[in-house]
Amino acid sequence: MKSTVEWQQGMVFKATSGTGHDVLLDGDKAVAGSPMELVLAAAGACSSVDVVSILEKARQQVTACRCEVNGERADAVPAVFTKIHLHFVVTGKDVAEKHVERAVQLSAEKYCSVAKMLEAAVEMSHSYSIEQAN
Missing domain, CATH: 2.20.25.10 (N-terminal domain of TfIIb)
Known part of the structure; x- marks a missing residue:
């Protein structure tokens, strides 16, 4: 690569x-x-790919997935990230919470290369919410 x-x-x-x-x-x-904004975007995109893929394999009717990523940076130079939180908003028809919880957990613990790389130096956290599609 x-x-x-x-x-x-x-x-x-x-x-x-x-x-x-x-x-x-x-x-x-x-x-x-900025490059640091794109680091956050990369973490959100990488994790979102995992979450959507896992939910589709579980035959969940997902119509949208949004990852809201918030990062906190050190006050000193270099202003590295100290904390990053990824919040997934999954929209769909009758999407089961157990499947979303599992997808987010698998992404965080096993699949997302970007998050796994970052967690060596950054406190990573994840959450999710589910919205019913119209």
């Missing part, structure tokens, strides 16, 4: 993944998310 990061202008950089996908990053947060 590889990535290339190229300076565009100011504090804006373009990252190109090994599979050819581009994403902008902005140290000033004027035109794109």
